[in-house]
Amino acid sequence: MLIFGEPYEASNGMVIITVSRTGWGHRAERPVGIYTVGAEGVTWTPAVDASWHALIGVCTGFAAAVIGTIAVLRRPPWPEMTERVMTALAQARIAESRHR
Template identity: 80%
Template structure:
């Protein structure tokens, strides 16, 4: 349910009316925006909760970091450097350098 606040008149004659959203139960009201009313027009300015946008960005970055870390740990992008692989590489290089 929308709740309109008491009108406030600024020094230049502009009227300002706050709008908030009343939640069910004992939850507090949260702002929705304001109406600015003057002789020429009426303008609606929504209230933006930037902390929610920031939280979404941080969670997205964290999820990307976790997925990237898991992908690298499961199958790293660098070659395996075990003893068996190194021995096979050395033998392949030796056989390439032999005259034919």
């Protein structure tokens, strides 16, 4: 349910009306935004909960860090291609070409 606050007249002649939403159960009201009424017309300005946006950003970063860590720590399914292995493969190919 939306709750409209008492109209407040600012010093520049604009009238500001706050809008909030009741919480479920015993939760407090949450701001939704404000209506600004002036000579130019009525404008709606939504209230932005920056803490919610920050929480989503932190959770996304944490998930990316966990996935990256798992990808680095897990051994890949293909064979290990170190310098020693590559040298051994090259020597095996040279030896095989000599036997033909």
